Amino acid sequence: MRKSAFLLPAIAVILIGIASSVFIVDERQKVLVLQFGQIVRVQEEPGLGFKLPVIQNVVRYDDRILSRDLDPLEVTPSDDRRLVVDAFARYRIADVERFRQAVGDGGEEAAARRLDSILRAETREVLGSVSSNDILSIDRAALMLRIRNGAIAEANALGLQVIDVRLKRTDLPPENLNATYERMKAEREREAADEIARGNEAAQRVRATADRTVVELVSDATRQAEITRGEADAERNAIFADAFGADPEFFEFYRSMTAYARALNPGSTSMVMSPDSEFFNYLKSDQGAAGN
Known part of the structure; x- marks a missing residue:
């Protein structure tokens, strides 16, 4: 009985010592073994670990992110x-x-x-x-x-x-929102004004180029028309000259008749001139006098 009385407490102390000297390292942890606050050992691998009971203790840290x-x-x-x-x-x-x-x-x-x-x-x-x-x-x-x-x-x-x-x-920050929005609005309006100004400038350049092109085209067309009109007038005069040159007396007579037709419109012409005027040469001819 006396032996068992000493044996049981000894076994209990041994078991407690063994239990306090064993620790488990989780795979999500890193473990430091400390002795009087000083690092004795680092154990990062999961599994069982051992330490001296009482004088050593274990500190665990998370090994996850x-x-x-x-x-x-x-x-x-x-x-x-x-x-x-x-x-x-x-x-x-x-x-x-x-x-x-x-x-x-x-x-x-x-x-x-x-x-x-x-x-x-x-x-x-x-x-x-x-x-x-x-x-x-x-x-x-x-x-x-x-x-x-x-x-x-x-x-x-x-x-x-x-x-x-x-x-x-x-x-x-809430106190800066309005001021910032107003500044952003002013910046966007300035950018828009710059874009409009650049657009107007480009439009003026295009408009000026178009106006210059129109003037050049009209000038060239007018020049070509004048050339064509001059050539036509020259050709007409040449035809008239050839036709009237064949009978100068007839040409003079025709020109006088044309002048009479233009000058003596019925009911609307009043003329005051000398009867000896050259204008009436053909009216004073023998044929004209007999007709009168």
């Missing part, structure tokens, strides 16, 4: 149009020893707060170097890559690996 949402951040781009930016980061604990040395007992939450400060500072620096149009455009992957690359070095000092940084939402 973690996400961190940043609080809304106000930035001032290069064109002084303030913006409110929402961003998030994806990261993981890459080096648990360095991580422990950097954050101590603060753990993952303390590291996340320090990572927030790093990302906020880098976001302000990157977005402050570009215009608001670049930030608001759909093609801003290069800006997010610059933020991630800028944060990598400082995050590595914490034992963290920054995998990705994304801008979720980019808005104007």
Whole structure:
């Protein structure tokens, strides 16, 4: 009885010691074995692990990719149009020893707060170097890559690996919306006025070219018409000259009769002239006198 009284507590102490010296590493975790606060061993492979009971303890850290949402951040781009930016980061604990040395007992939450400060500072620096149009455009992957690359070095000092940084939402502060809309409206109106002015200038050039072309065409057509009319008049005069040259007396008679026909219209002509005028030569001829 006396032996069993000592044996049972000894067995219990041994079992408790064995139980406290064994730990399980989950595949989603990394484990540090600490002795009096100092790192003794790192175990990243899943399975069973062993430690000295009482004097050693185990600290577990998440080995998965973690996400961190940043609080809304106000930035001032290069064109002084303030913006409110929402961003998030994806990261993981890459080096648990360095991580422990950097954050101590603060753990993952303390590291996340320090990572927030790093990302906020880098976001302000990157977005402050570009215009608001670049930030608001759909093609801003290069800006997010610059933020991630800028944060990598400082995050590595914490034992963290920054995998990705994304801008979720980019808005104007409520107090700046109206002023920004009015400025955008004024810019668009100015651009529209410039386009209208350029269009009017182009229209004037086209109109002037068309007017010059019309003048040139009309001048050329008039010149061709005058040439044709002159040639026709010359040909007509040549025909008349040939015809009247065959009988000059008849030509003179015909010309006088034509003049009489044009001058002596019935009921509308009054003439005062000397009876000896050459105009009446053919009326004073013997044939004309006999007719009268």
